[in-house]
Amino acid sequence: MKKVRELFTALADIVLPPICLICGTYLAKEEKDLWLCARCAACFSINHGLYCPECKRRLPGTETPCHKNARFLLAAPFDFEDPKVRSLILLLKYRGIRKAAIPLAFFLAQYIDRLFTTNDLPAALTVLPVPLHRSKERKRGFNQSALLVKFLGKRIGWTTEYALIKRVKKTASQTKQESPALREKNVKDAFAVIDASKIKGRNIVVVDDVYTSGATMHEVARVLKAAGARIIIALAVAKT
Ligand SMILES: [Zn+2]
Ligand SMILES: [Zn+2]
Known part of the structure:
Protein backbone atom coordinates (compact mmCIF):
# COMPACT_ATOMS: atom_id res chain seq x y z
CA MET A 1 0.00 0.00 0.00
CA LYS A 2 2.83 2.34 0.94
CA LYS A 3 4.66 1.61 -2.30
CA VAL A 4 1.49 2.41 -4.26
CA ARG A 5 1.16 5.74 -2.46
CA GLU A 6 4.81 6.55 -3.15
CA LEU A 7 4.32 5.70 -6.80
CA PHE A 8 1.32 8.04 -6.99
CA THR A 9 3.30 10.83 -5.34
CA ALA A 10 6.11 10.34 -7.85
CA LEU A 11 3.64 10.32 -10.75
CA ALA A 12 1.84 13.39 -9.43
CA ASP A 13 5.19 15.22 -9.30
CA ILE A 14 5.65 14.54 -13.01
CA VAL A 15 2.10 15.13 -14.20
CA LEU A 16 0.76 17.91 -11.96
CA PRO A 17 2.19 21.42 -11.70
CA PRO A 18 4.31 21.76 -8.53
CA ILE A 19 2.73 23.36 -5.48
CA CYS A 20 4.19 24.96 -2.34
CA LEU A 21 4.71 22.39 0.43
CA ILE A 22 3.38 24.86 3.00
CA CYS A 23 0.42 26.72 1.46
CA GLY A 24 -0.36 24.64 -1.62
CA THR A 25 -0.27 27.48 -4.18
CA TYR A 26 1.16 26.80 -7.63
CA LEU A 27 4.84 27.57 -7.86
CA ALA A 28 6.44 29.96 -10.31
CA LYS A 29 9.36 28.66 -12.39
CA GLU A 30 11.99 30.19 -10.10
CA GLU A 31 10.31 28.75 -6.97
CA LYS A 32 10.28 25.14 -8.15
CA ASP A 33 13.77 24.28 -6.96
CA LEU A 34 12.82 24.87 -3.33
CA ALA A 75 23.65 23.77 15.97
CA ALA A 76 20.01 24.32 14.95
CA PRO A 77 18.60 26.89 12.52
CA PHE A 78 15.04 26.58 13.87
CA ASP A 79 12.92 26.03 16.96
CA PHE A 80 10.42 23.20 16.73
CA GLU A 81 7.61 25.54 17.86
CA ASP A 82 7.69 27.22 14.45
CA PRO A 83 4.60 25.70 12.75
CA LYS A 84 6.07 25.95 9.22
CA VAL A 85 9.21 24.12 10.25
CA ARG A 86 7.21 21.51 12.12
CA SER A 87 4.98 20.97 9.13
CA LEU A 88 7.94 20.33 6.77
CA ILE A 89 9.52 17.92 9.28
CA LEU A 90 6.24 16.04 9.71
CA LEU A 91 5.75 15.80 5.93
CA LEU A 92 9.24 14.33 5.62
CA LYS A 93 9.17 12.02 8.59
CA TYR A 94 5.62 10.74 8.84
CA ARG A 95 4.06 11.32 5.42
CA GLY A 96 7.05 10.09 3.45
CA ILE A 97 7.30 13.28 1.34
CA ARG A 98 11.01 13.10 0.52
CA LYS A 99 11.12 16.44 -1.27
CA ALA A 100 10.39 18.19 2.05
CA ALA A 101 14.09 17.58 2.76
CA ILE A 102 14.99 19.99 -0.08
CA PRO A 103 13.87 23.29 1.54
CA LEU A 104 15.04 22.08 4.96
CA ALA A 105 18.52 21.36 3.60
CA PHE A 106 18.50 24.75 1.89
CA PHE A 107 17.85 26.49 5.23
CA LEU A 108 20.46 24.31 6.95
CA ALA A 109 22.98 25.43 4.32
CA GLN A 110 22.10 29.11 4.81
CA TYR A 111 22.50 28.77 8.56
CA ILE A 112 25.81 26.88 8.21
CA ASP A 113 27.14 29.45 5.80
CA ARG A 114 26.58 32.27 8.26
CA LEU A 115 27.78 30.21 11.22
CA PHE A 116 31.09 29.42 9.57
CA THR A 117 31.77 32.88 8.28
CA THR A 118 31.11 34.56 11.65
CA ASN A 119 32.72 31.95 13.92
CA ASP A 120 36.13 30.41 14.09
CA LEU A 121 35.08 26.89 13.14
CA PRO A 122 37.20 24.22 11.45
CA ALA A 123 36.88 24.11 7.68
CA ALA A 124 37.51 20.42 7.05
CA LEU A 125 34.39 18.60 8.12
CA THR A 126 32.81 15.25 7.60
CA VAL A 127 29.02 15.21 7.69
CA LEU A 128 26.97 12.12 8.48
CA PRO A 129 23.35 11.32 9.42
CA VAL A 130 22.15 9.76 12.66
CA PRO A 131 21.60 6.19 11.41
CA LEU A 132 18.27 4.44 11.69
CA HIS A 133 18.00 0.80 12.58
CA ARG A 134 17.83 -1.34 9.43
CA SER A 135 14.27 -2.48 10.18
CA LYS A 136 13.02 1.07 10.76
CA GLU A 137 14.65 2.36 7.59
CA ARG A 138 13.05 -0.46 5.64
CA LYS A 139 9.65 0.37 7.12
CA ARG A 140 9.90 4.09 6.34
CA GLY A 141 11.63 3.51 3.02
CA PHE A 142 14.41 6.00 3.74
CA ASN A 143 16.38 7.70 6.50
CA GLN A 144 15.18 11.31 6.73
CA SER A 145 18.53 12.47 8.19
CA ALA A 146 20.43 10.82 5.33
CA LEU A 147 18.25 12.73 2.84
CA LEU A 148 19.06 15.98 4.63
CA VAL A 149 22.78 15.12 4.46
CA LYS A 150 22.47 14.34 0.76
CA PHE A 151 20.84 17.67 -0.16
CA LEU A 152 23.01 19.62 2.29
CA GLY A 153 26.19 18.04 0.93
CA LYS A 154 25.24 19.18 -2.58
CA ARG A 155 24.96 22.76 -1.37
CA ILE A 156 28.00 23.12 0.86
CA GLY A 157 30.56 20.65 -0.47
CA TRP A 158 31.48 18.91 2.78
CA THR A 159 32.54 15.28 2.75
CA THR A 160 29.39 13.20 3.19
CA GLU A 161 29.56 9.76 4.78
CA TYR A 162 26.69 7.36 5.30
CA ALA A 163 28.34 4.25 6.70
CA LEU A 164 30.81 5.27 9.40
CA ILE A 165 28.50 4.27 12.22
CA LYS A 166 25.39 2.12 12.39
CA ARG A 167 22.50 1.54 14.71
CA VAL A 168 22.89 -1.90 16.21
CA LYS A 169 20.09 -1.82 18.72
CA LYS A 170 16.43 -1.55 17.83
CA THR A 171 15.25 1.12 20.26
CA ALA A 172 11.76 2.12 21.32
CA SER A 173 10.65 5.65 20.37
CA GLN A 174 12.46 8.30 22.42
CA THR A 175 9.26 10.33 22.69
CA LYS A 176 7.66 7.47 24.63
CA GLN A 177 10.37 7.52 27.31
CA GLU A 178 9.11 9.52 30.22
CA SER A 179 12.29 10.68 31.92
CA PRO A 180 15.77 11.76 30.82
CA ALA A 181 17.17 8.68 32.60
CA LEU A 182 14.87 6.38 30.59
CA ARG A 183 15.75 8.11 27.32
CA GLU A 184 19.42 7.66 28.11
CA LYS A 185 18.93 4.00 28.95
CA ASN A 186 16.88 3.43 25.78
CA VAL A 187 19.70 4.50 23.44
CA LYS A 188 22.58 3.13 25.50
CA ASP A 189 24.93 1.11 23.23
CA ALA A 190 22.58 1.67 20.29
CA PHE A 191 25.39 2.68 17.91
CA ALA A 192 28.58 1.01 16.70
CA VAL A 193 31.49 2.24 14.62
CA ILE A 194 31.93 0.67 11.19
CA ASP A 195 34.90 2.63 9.89
CA ALA A 196 37.07 4.24 12.58
CA SER A 197 39.76 5.25 10.06
CA LYS A 198 37.47 7.98 8.71
CA ILE A 199 36.55 9.21 12.21
CA LYS A 200 39.93 9.41 13.95
CA GLY A 201 41.24 12.99 14.04
CA ARG A 202 38.27 14.33 12.04
CA ASN A 203 35.86 17.13 12.85
CA ILE A 204 32.39 15.72 12.43
CA VAL A 205 28.91 17.14 11.90
CA VAL A 206 26.08 14.75 12.79
CA VAL A 207 22.72 15.59 11.20
CA ASP A 208 19.32 14.84 12.69
CA ASP A 209 15.83 16.23 12.14
CA VAL A 210 14.88 17.28 15.67
CA TYR A 211 16.98 17.71 18.80
CA THR A 212 14.92 17.08 21.93
CA SER A 213 16.57 15.64 25.03
CA GLY A 214 19.83 15.03 23.20
CA ALA A 215 20.11 11.46 24.53
CA THR A 216 20.50 9.99 21.04
CA MET A 217 23.08 12.58 20.02
CA HIS A 218 25.01 12.05 23.25
CA GLU A 219 25.25 8.36 22.50
CA VAL A 220 26.38 9.03 18.90
CA ALA A 221 28.95 11.54 20.16
CA ARG A 222 30.23 9.09 22.78
CA VAL A 223 30.87 6.46 20.11
CA LEU A 224 32.50 8.99 17.75
CA LYS A 225 34.74 10.36 20.53
CA ALA A 226 35.79 6.84 21.47
CA ALA A 227 36.81 6.34 17.82
CA GLY A 228 38.98 9.47 18.00
CA ALA A 229 36.75 12.23 16.58
CA ARG A 230 37.89 15.78 17.34
CA ILE A 231 35.22 18.49 17.32
CA ILE A 232 31.66 17.20 17.01
CA ILE A 233 28.76 19.44 15.98
CA ALA A 234 25.20 18.12 16.27
CA LEU A 235 23.25 19.79 13.48
CA ALA A 236 19.49 19.45 13.83
CA VAL A 237 16.89 21.23 11.68
CA ALA A 238 15.03 22.19 14.85
CA LYS A 239 15.51 22.09 18.59
CA THR A 240 12.70 21.85 21.11
ZN1 LIG B 1 3.57 28.94 0.05
ZN1 LIG C 1 24.58 24.61 29.38
Missing part, protein backbone atom coordinates in the same frame (compact mmCIF):
# COMPACT_ATOMS: atom_id res chain seq x y z
CA TRP A 35 9.26 23.50 -3.35
CA LEU A 36 8.18 26.66 -1.51
CA CYS A 37 6.54 29.82 -2.82
CA ALA A 38 8.55 33.01 -2.29
CA ARG A 39 6.04 34.24 0.26
CA CYS A 40 6.31 31.13 2.48
CA ALA A 41 10.09 30.91 2.01
CA ALA A 42 10.44 34.48 3.31
CA CYS A 43 8.56 33.57 6.52
CA PHE A 44 11.27 31.23 7.81
CA SER A 45 13.48 33.05 10.30
CA ILE A 46 16.80 31.34 10.83
CA ASN A 47 18.56 31.26 14.22
CA HIS A 48 22.10 32.50 14.72
CA GLY A 49 24.86 30.83 16.63
CA LEU A 50 25.50 27.61 18.50
CA TYR A 51 23.89 26.20 21.63
CA CYS A 52 24.88 24.26 24.72
CA PRO A 53 23.59 20.70 24.15
CA GLU A 54 22.62 20.33 27.83
CA CYS A 55 20.65 23.50 28.63
CA LYS A 56 20.23 24.78 25.02
CA ARG A 57 21.50 28.21 26.07
CA ARG A 58 22.88 30.17 23.15
CA LEU A 59 26.69 30.28 23.25
CA PRO A 60 28.37 33.63 22.74
CA GLY A 61 31.03 32.14 20.47
CA THR A 62 32.47 28.72 19.89
CA GLU A 63 33.97 28.39 23.35
CA THR A 64 33.25 25.39 25.54
CA PRO A 65 29.54 25.07 26.43
CA CYS A 66 28.42 26.16 29.91
CA HIS A 67 27.93 22.48 30.74
CA LYS A 68 31.50 21.20 30.74
CA ASN A 69 30.55 17.54 30.32
CA ALA A 70 29.09 18.23 26.86
CA ARG A 71 30.81 16.21 24.17
CA PHE A 72 29.57 18.34 21.30
CA LEU A 73 28.14 21.68 20.24
CA LEU A 74 24.50 22.01 19.22
Whole structure:
Protein backbone atom coordinates (compact mmCIF):
# COMPACT_ATOMS: atom_id res chain seq x y z
CA MET A 1 0.00 0.00 0.00
CA LYS A 2 2.83 2.34 0.94
CA LYS A 3 4.66 1.61 -2.30
CA VAL A 4 1.49 2.41 -4.26
CA ARG A 5 1.16 5.74 -2.46
CA GLU A 6 4.81 6.55 -3.15
CA LEU A 7 4.32 5.70 -6.80
CA PHE A 8 1.32 8.04 -6.99
CA THR A 9 3.30 10.83 -5.34
CA ALA A 10 6.11 10.34 -7.85
CA LEU A 11 3.64 10.32 -10.75
CA ALA A 12 1.84 13.39 -9.43
CA ASP A 13 5.19 15.22 -9.30
CA ILE A 14 5.65 14.54 -13.01
CA VAL A 15 2.10 15.13 -14.20
CA LEU A 16 0.76 17.91 -11.96
CA PRO A 17 2.19 21.42 -11.70
CA PRO A 18 4.31 21.76 -8.53
CA ILE A 19 2.73 23.36 -5.48
CA CYS A 20 4.19 24.96 -2.34
CA LEU A 21 4.71 22.39 0.43
CA ILE A 22 3.38 24.86 3.00
CA CYS A 23 0.42 26.72 1.46
CA GLY A 24 -0.36 24.64 -1.62
CA THR A 25 -0.27 27.48 -4.18
CA TYR A 26 1.16 26.80 -7.63
CA LEU A 27 4.84 27.57 -7.86
CA ALA A 28 6.44 29.96 -10.31
CA LYS A 29 9.36 28.66 -12.39
CA GLU A 30 11.99 30.19 -10.10
CA GLU A 31 10.31 28.75 -6.97
CA LYS A 32 10.28 25.14 -8.15
CA ASP A 33 13.77 24.28 -6.96
CA LEU A 34 12.82 24.87 -3.33
CA TRP A 35 9.26 23.50 -3.35
CA LEU A 36 8.18 26.66 -1.51
CA CYS A 37 6.54 29.82 -2.82
CA ALA A 38 8.55 33.01 -2.29
CA ARG A 39 6.04 34.24 0.26
CA CYS A 40 6.31 31.13 2.48
CA ALA A 41 10.09 30.91 2.01
CA ALA A 42 10.44 34.48 3.31
CA CYS A 43 8.56 33.57 6.52
CA PHE A 44 11.27 31.23 7.81
CA SER A 45 13.48 33.05 10.30
CA ILE A 46 16.80 31.34 10.83
CA ASN A 47 18.56 31.26 14.22
CA HIS A 48 22.10 32.50 14.72
CA GLY A 49 24.86 30.83 16.63
CA LEU A 50 25.50 27.61 18.50
CA TYR A 51 23.89 26.20 21.63
CA CYS A 52 24.88 24.26 24.72
CA PRO A 53 23.59 20.70 24.15
CA GLU A 54 22.62 20.33 27.83
CA CYS A 55 20.65 23.50 28.63
CA LYS A 56 20.23 24.78 25.02
CA ARG A 57 21.50 28.21 26.07
CA ARG A 58 22.88 30.17 23.15
CA LEU A 59 26.69 30.28 23.25
CA PRO A 60 28.37 33.63 22.74
CA GLY A 61 31.03 32.14 20.47
CA THR A 62 32.47 28.72 19.89
CA GLU A 63 33.97 28.39 23.35
CA THR A 64 33.25 25.39 25.54
CA PRO A 65 29.54 25.07 26.43
CA CYS A 66 28.42 26.16 29.91
CA HIS A 67 27.93 22.48 30.74
CA LYS A 68 31.50 21.20 30.74
CA ASN A 69 30.55 17.54 30.32
CA ALA A 70 29.09 18.23 26.86
CA ARG A 71 30.81 16.21 24.17
CA PHE A 72 29.57 18.34 21.30
CA LEU A 73 28.14 21.68 20.24
CA LEU A 74 24.50 22.01 19.22
CA ALA A 75 23.65 23.77 15.97
CA ALA A 76 20.01 24.32 14.95
CA PRO A 77 18.60 26.89 12.52
CA PHE A 78 15.04 26.58 13.87
CA ASP A 79 12.92 26.03 16.96
CA PHE A 80 10.42 23.20 16.73
CA GLU A 81 7.61 25.54 17.86
CA ASP A 82 7.69 27.22 14.45
CA PRO A 83 4.60 25.70 12.75
CA LYS A 84 6.07 25.95 9.22
CA VAL A 85 9.21 24.12 10.25
CA ARG A 86 7.21 21.51 12.12
CA SER A 87 4.98 20.97 9.13
CA LEU A 88 7.94 20.33 6.77
CA ILE A 89 9.52 17.92 9.28
CA LEU A 90 6.24 16.04 9.71
CA LEU A 91 5.75 15.80 5.93
CA LEU A 92 9.24 14.33 5.62
CA LYS A 93 9.17 12.02 8.59
CA TYR A 94 5.62 10.74 8.84
CA ARG A 95 4.06 11.32 5.42
CA GLY A 96 7.05 10.09 3.45
CA ILE A 97 7.30 13.28 1.34
CA ARG A 98 11.01 13.10 0.52
CA LYS A 99 11.12 16.44 -1.27
CA ALA A 100 10.39 18.19 2.05
CA ALA A 101 14.09 17.58 2.76
CA ILE A 102 14.99 19.99 -0.08
CA PRO A 103 13.87 23.29 1.54
CA LEU A 104 15.04 22.08 4.96
CA ALA A 105 18.52 21.36 3.60
CA PHE A 106 18.50 24.75 1.89
CA PHE A 107 17.85 26.49 5.23
CA LEU A 108 20.46 24.31 6.95
CA ALA A 109 22.98 25.43 4.32
CA GLN A 110 22.10 29.11 4.81
CA TYR A 111 22.50 28.77 8.56
CA ILE A 112 25.81 26.88 8.21
CA ASP A 113 27.14 29.45 5.80
CA ARG A 114 26.58 32.27 8.26
CA LEU A 115 27.78 30.21 11.22
CA PHE A 116 31.09 29.42 9.57
CA THR A 117 31.77 32.88 8.28
CA THR A 118 31.11 34.56 11.65
CA ASN A 119 32.72 31.95 13.92
CA ASP A 120 36.13 30.41 14.09
CA LEU A 121 35.08 26.89 13.14
CA PRO A 122 37.20 24.22 11.45
CA ALA A 123 36.88 24.11 7.68
CA ALA A 124 37.51 20.42 7.05
CA LEU A 125 34.39 18.60 8.12
CA THR A 126 32.81 15.25 7.60
CA VAL A 127 29.02 15.21 7.69
CA LEU A 128 26.97 12.12 8.48
CA PRO A 129 23.35 11.32 9.42
CA VAL A 130 22.15 9.76 12.66
CA PRO A 131 21.60 6.19 11.41
CA LEU A 132 18.27 4.44 11.69
CA HIS A 133 18.00 0.80 12.58
CA ARG A 134 17.83 -1.34 9.43
CA SER A 135 14.27 -2.48 10.18
CA LYS A 136 13.02 1.07 10.76
CA GLU A 137 14.65 2.36 7.59
CA ARG A 138 13.05 -0.46 5.64
CA LYS A 139 9.65 0.37 7.12
CA ARG A 140 9.90 4.09 6.34
CA GLY A 141 11.63 3.51 3.02
CA PHE A 142 14.41 6.00 3.74
CA ASN A 143 16.38 7.70 6.50
CA GLN A 144 15.18 11.31 6.73
CA SER A 145 18.53 12.47 8.19
CA ALA A 146 20.43 10.82 5.33
CA LEU A 147 18.25 12.73 2.84
CA LEU A 148 19.06 15.98 4.63
CA VAL A 149 22.78 15.12 4.46
CA LYS A 150 22.47 14.34 0.76
CA PHE A 151 20.84 17.67 -0.16
CA LEU A 152 23.01 19.62 2.29
CA GLY A 153 26.19 18.04 0.93
CA LYS A 154 25.24 19.18 -2.58
CA ARG A 155 24.96 22.76 -1.37
CA ILE A 156 28.00 23.12 0.86
CA GLY A 157 30.56 20.65 -0.47
CA TRP A 158 31.48 18.91 2.78
CA THR A 159 32.54 15.28 2.75
CA THR A 160 29.39 13.20 3.19
CA GLU A 161 29.56 9.76 4.78
CA TYR A 162 26.69 7.36 5.30
CA ALA A 163 28.34 4.25 6.70
CA LEU A 164 30.81 5.27 9.40
CA ILE A 165 28.50 4.27 12.22
CA LYS A 166 25.39 2.12 12.39
CA ARG A 167 22.50 1.54 14.71
CA VAL A 168 22.89 -1.90 16.21
CA LYS A 169 20.09 -1.82 18.72
CA LYS A 170 16.43 -1.55 17.83
CA THR A 171 15.25 1.12 20.26
CA ALA A 172 11.76 2.12 21.32
CA SER A 173 10.65 5.65 20.37
CA GLN A 174 12.46 8.30 22.42
CA THR A 175 9.26 10.33 22.69
CA LYS A 176 7.66 7.47 24.63
CA GLN A 177 10.37 7.52 27.31
CA GLU A 178 9.11 9.52 30.22
CA SER A 179 12.29 10.68 31.92
CA PRO A 180 15.77 11.76 30.82
CA ALA A 181 17.17 8.68 32.60
CA LEU A 182 14.87 6.38 30.59
CA ARG A 183 15.75 8.11 27.32
CA GLU A 184 19.42 7.66 28.11
CA LYS A 185 18.93 4.00 28.95
CA ASN A 186 16.88 3.43 25.78
CA VAL A 187 19.70 4.50 23.44
CA LYS A 188 22.58 3.13 25.50
CA ASP A 189 24.93 1.11 23.23
CA ALA A 190 22.58 1.67 20.29
CA PHE A 191 25.39 2.68 17.91
CA ALA A 192 28.58 1.01 16.70
CA VAL A 193 31.49 2.24 14.62
CA ILE A 194 31.93 0.67 11.19
CA ASP A 195 34.90 2.63 9.89
CA ALA A 196 37.07 4.24 12.58
CA SER A 197 39.76 5.25 10.06
CA LYS A 198 37.47 7.98 8.71
CA ILE A 199 36.55 9.21 12.21
CA LYS A 200 39.93 9.41 13.95
CA GLY A 201 41.24 12.99 14.04
CA ARG A 202 38.27 14.33 12.04
CA ASN A 203 35.86 17.13 12.85
CA ILE A 204 32.39 15.72 12.43
CA VAL A 205 28.91 17.14 11.90
CA VAL A 206 26.08 14.75 12.79
CA VAL A 207 22.72 15.59 11.20
CA ASP A 208 19.32 14.84 12.69
CA ASP A 209 15.83 16.23 12.14
CA VAL A 210 14.88 17.28 15.67
CA TYR A 211 16.98 17.71 18.80
CA THR A 212 14.92 17.08 21.93
CA SER A 213 16.57 15.64 25.03
CA GLY A 214 19.83 15.03 23.20
CA ALA A 215 20.11 11.46 24.53
CA THR A 216 20.50 9.99 21.04
CA MET A 217 23.08 12.58 20.02
CA HIS A 218 25.01 12.05 23.25
CA GLU A 219 25.25 8.36 22.50
CA VAL A 220 26.38 9.03 18.90
CA ALA A 221 28.95 11.54 20.16
CA ARG A 222 30.23 9.09 22.78
CA VAL A 223 30.87 6.46 20.11
CA LEU A 224 32.50 8.99 17.75
CA LYS A 225 34.74 10.36 20.53
CA ALA A 226 35.79 6.84 21.47
CA ALA A 227 36.81 6.34 17.82
CA GLY A 228 38.98 9.47 18.00
CA ALA A 229 36.75 12.23 16.58
CA ARG A 230 37.89 15.78 17.34
CA ILE A 231 35.22 18.49 17.32
CA ILE A 232 31.66 17.20 17.01
CA ILE A 233 28.76 19.44 15.98
CA ALA A 234 25.20 18.12 16.27
CA LEU A 235 23.25 19.79 13.48
CA ALA A 236 19.49 19.45 13.83
CA VAL A 237 16.89 21.23 11.68
CA ALA A 238 15.03 22.19 14.85
CA LYS A 239 15.51 22.09 18.59
CA THR A 240 12.70 21.85 21.11
ZN1 LIG B 1 3.57 28.94 0.05
ZN1 LIG C 1 24.58 24.61 29.38
